[in-house]
Amino acid sequence: MINEYVARQVALKDTQPCIICSKPSTTVLYNGSGPDWFYSCNIHLVDNPQFVVPMYTQEYYSSLEELKRLKQESNSLTQEDLSSWDGWVTKIFNKKPKEDSKEKEKEKEQEKVKEKESTESVVDRSSELKNEYRKALDRLSELQKKNKKYKLSQIMFESRTQLKQKQAAIAELKRKEAESYTNTEPDELLNKYSFPDIPNSTK
Ligand SMILES: [Zn+2]
Structure with missing residues (x-):
């Protein structure tokens, strides 16, 4: 994912809470390379380098x-x-009287x-x-x-990247799970996944 977001306006009916202050907002910062997006009030986009920096032309x-x-x-x-x-x-003060020839x-x-x-x-x-x-x-x-283009601050971009990775990992897990359940008989499933026994307490 590259750190390049475009501010887009959405319809009033698509309003969602701002990522910073949770107030309803119609501005989405969208990143096509993720894809990633989140809502933000316009005011946070101005003079706020710890959040975003504008990418001017x-x-x-x-x-x-x-x-x-x-x-x-x-x-x-x-x-x-x-x-x-x-x-x-200076000239006015240095003016010497009685020196004036025609020249x-x-x-x-x-x-x-x-x-x-x-x-x-x-x-x-x-x-x-x-x-x-x-x-x-x-x-x-x-x-x-x-200007509509923004670059997220380092810390903000890292948290977005981590969130994306987490979401991707969860999606992958769900996909695998769904695949296993649709392709496998319940008995096979039991054999496939051998769960370790709970260790017996020694006391
Ligand atoms: Zn806000």
Whole structure:
């Protein structure tokens, strides 16, 4: 049995108790390779790694990477933004009076224009990033909601596997029993199974 379960919704009439809290549930976790299945409330499937972990698609993980990249870019932009602002402030404080030749005046003007332009482009990119970030976040939560595949936690999967083995052993025993009874005469059965005598008590 492989550890891969798909969450399925069943009709209200097929409601059964949840494996965790025993409340009636219409969600079944089904494993075709067992086959194995059990009922669970949807709430236990969220942020509950000791029970299940979602198995997201490749698309989900690329979206997550994209989101991280946008966040990083946005962080570095904010820092740039701050340091350029800081530069402005420093310049205001360091302003030396009575030094203004025509040349200097011109240089200063150009510098101001440059700074304004770069600040504007930072602000533009920053709002663009915010937009992209919001979109990527929406896409990610959409993919998260769409996910139906789950992997059981180690301990949970082991208990399911053991239960399956136990059930299989019991079924096999019953099958053999039924086979013996249908194919064998009662007298033969008695000979076939020689039950050991109960040991005599020595006292
Ligand atoms: Zn429950």
